[in-house]
Ligand code: SF4
Ligand code: SF4
């Protein structure tokens with residue numbers, strides 16, 4: 001069988017790489033709505049999906065786009081949408097539905113500066129807390145932050161794999177700069193790409209409990225037509241999927257929803273460490289900002305400052321243990337991010353008495369390495 | 382009069398006779414079946430079900446097995462089944 | 470045997486109902502259960518295996534429908550049943566996808582999705598239970614509440630003009646448009662059966678009483694509403710959708726107003742976009 005993975009070296013932008021990652025991951029449905037700077041994801045995948053027997057549909061708004069991918073997911077296919085801040089806001093209610101119905105799907109947010117319409121063509125990383133808490137109610141979510149077009153490809157596959165493993169929406173928190181940046185992207189051979197598909201139930205159809213978790217805390221997921229006659233609701237529900245309006249059921253359901261993420265942190269949390277072994281100052285960064293943070297580390301080292309980088313590939317769930325253990329031996333943290341201190345607060349929560357600084361920016365530009373160096377010098381002075 | 386319209390399948394149903402089945406505990410006493418049975422087969426009974434409603438009961442009239450009560454009942458509480466052809 | 474007491478024979482629809490969830494939440498005298506029964510009867514009579522169907526509901530009293538049917542069923546967010554159904558349909562065009570929801574859900578908060586699904590001729594069946602109000606939240610004014618009718622948020626009467634829903638669906642491009650009341654249970658069942666058998670976007674409006682939250686404020690018991698459905702309606706198949714305002718003083722027109730063929734969204738997409746020879750790795754996903 002002919003592979004539809006475009007194995008080889010390409011010079012493409014992050015948005016296009018994301019679309020290719022989705023194809024390589026086995027995505028078969030994309031519900032979209034145009035928005036700068038995420039439109040190219042939809043454009044590219046609209047061409048690619050029909051070539052692999054998949055379906056692209058441009059919906060009437062982002063709410064519909066997000067909802068359509070949940071419907072598609074329940075037919076047994078991998079599904080996805082892509083947007084930016086304003087659309088991300090509109091999708092939030094449906095994200096909650098995806099969480100509570102344990103529907104796997106991938107949502108790409110190519111972030112731009114806000115609030116509101118903000119700077120549509122200029123990057124930011126200011127939706128990070130919205131990614132964590134944007135839908136109402138308590139929940140856990142997975143969010144990955146690619147730093148390059150190559151990672152837009154790689155992490156899109158990771159996002160699908162995590163969403164299929166944990167039956168949860170996974171966010172790819174990119175930004176305008178990475179989305180529009182063109183770089184070399186290496187697409188491996190199809191057989192070398194690891195893809196995961198949700199386990200489907202087997203066994204008696206009449207006794208099946210669609211929300212009874214398996215060993216990793218996740219239940220196998222039937223598709224429409226498999227004959228399991230599942231009921232899927234946004235109401236608080238029991239293991240059968242039936243609404244039960246009771247405190248106990250709410251507790252049980254929440255324990256399951258939170259537990260399947262919290263009990264699998266080692267599998268979900270991906271970080272990259274650079275020169276951390278002897279670092280006095282740890283730069284915590286992610287996405288495009290990790291690129292300038294990396295430069296800052298190199299320059300600091302030349303100046304004799306012992307700086308290291310902790311790059312968050314998984315931003316949510318947050319690698320709190322990592323921060324806690326670093327806090328015991330380093331002199332300070334500098335969080336580098338294009339916002340006014342969203343992940344910085346998170347670092348602060350786990351840094352204890354270790355001072356935490358922000359190298360931030362309100363949006364529209366990257367954080368220059370000089371800003372990071374200046375803060376480092378003051379911190380160590 | 383209750384003959385507000387002739388059922389589309391009049392031809393068929395006049396030859397059959399039905400037996401109405403009532404699942405009393407499900408009834409919420411809306412009275413739709415009683416009011417709109419084309420034969421006025423039903424009436425409210427005097428008894429109460431557990432929910433506190435009076436379920437319908439069958440009067441002397443013969444059920445046509447038209448299934449209209451079955452379609453109209455919001456509670457899946459009443460239906461008709463063709464009676465065994467004893468007399469014909 | 471006369472004066473039969475309770476029966477041990479199961480109701481004929483029990484294989485299609487989640488009996489472990491009955492009694493349902495609908496009030497005594499609510500018409501939603503009647504509409505639901507007609508819908509289930511049509512599904513049963515279609516003879517199509519139940520696993521070829523999916524039901525999607527939004528939020529509201531009739532939005533609970535999906536919770537009672539014993540097939541794959543989805544109770545989604547407020548207003549979003551149609552885009553959810555769209556996702557199902559486009560990913561699995563062989564399925565019969567039925568949206569069962571209310572007027573507030575489908576035509577107010579979800580109005581945008583309704584018109585776009587109609588425009589695309591999305592091959593789904595939309596059963597819109599129109600009770601003229603927001604029942605579940607206690608009877609607030611809706612986009613379908615008659616002019617001057619009372620509601621909990623228009624205590625002196627509704628100052629706004631309601632939607633003529635068949636006209637809206639027709640104007641947006643629906644290829645099958647019908648209106649019945651829950652009392653016209655046979656016609657309604659036939660309409661749902663017709664919609665199941667055909668391809669394209671089918672919109673069936675069903676007038677249905679909400680005695681508890683609309684009737685109470687407008688001096689109407691459920692049997693009074695049914696009397697209006699009986700006496701103040703006119704069956705006029707093929708009537709122009711512009712004549713279809715819901716005004717019981719003038720008489721409300723019922724019937725099938727639109728039934729035309731037009732290629733459906735999934736058909737056109739696959740024809741235009743999929744390579745002539747369908748790739749092997751597609752399908753069998755479902
Ligand atoms: S089946 Fe028809 S005739 Fe018989 S009780 Fe029901 S409505 Fe009346
Ligand atoms: S229609 Fe059903 S719920 Fe209403 S009175 Fe008759 S049996 Fe009872």
Ligand code: SF4
Pocket residue numbers: 494495496498499500501530531600604605678679680681682683
């Ligand atoms: S509130 Fe109205 S629409 Fe809702 S269940 Fe009760 S009668 Fe029916």
